[in-house]
Amino acid sequence: MSPVRRCSRTACGRPAVATLTYVYADSTAVLGPLATYAEPHCYDLCAEHSERLTAPRGWEVVRLSDPSAPTRPSGDDLEALANAVREAARPQDRGDGPRGGGPRTADPMEVARRGHLRVLRSPDS
Numbered sequence: 608m609s610p611v612r613r614c615s616r617t618a619c620g621r622p623a624v625a626t627l628t629y630v631y632a633d634s635t636a637v638l639g640p641l642a643t644y645a646e647p648h649c650y651d652l653c654a655e656h657s658e659r660l661t662a663p664r665g666w667e668v669v670r671l672s673d674p675s676a677p678t679r680p681s682g683d684d685l686e687a688l689a690n691a692v693r694e695a696a697r698p699q700d701r702g703d704g705p706r707g708g709g710p711r712t713a714d715p716m717e718v719a720r721r722g723h724l725r726v727l728r729s730p731d732s
């Protein structure tokens with residue numbers, strides 16, 4: 608009587624080939640060989656789900672089962688990268704606006720005021 612280990616993902620009944628362990632202290636998800644017994648923070652995954660595995664933001668995935676497999680950037684990684692680029696670009700856009708437009712609009716106003724004062728003075732003198 609050997610219980611068949613199956614993928615822990617909902618609606619996936621494929622046999623598990625790897626075990627995912629969350630190491631909360633290190634924010635690391637370790638994907639390794641199928642564990643011999645189930646543990647609270649372990650999730651059995653089938654081949655497909657272990658390959659598709661993506662870690663939550665700020666977490667690192669360590670794959671022990673298949674070191675030869677190339678680690679391609681996942682969608683989450685690309686999205687995080689895109690967000691980081693956007694965050695970095697935002698302050699520059701805001702800074703250029705006031706810096707470029709401020710002095711240019713202030714100087715003509717100064718000149719106009721001076722000219723207006725001169726015009727008021729000229730009738731007096």
Ligand SMILES: [Zn+2]
Pocket residue numbers: 614615616619620621652653654655656
């Ligand atoms: Zn699965």
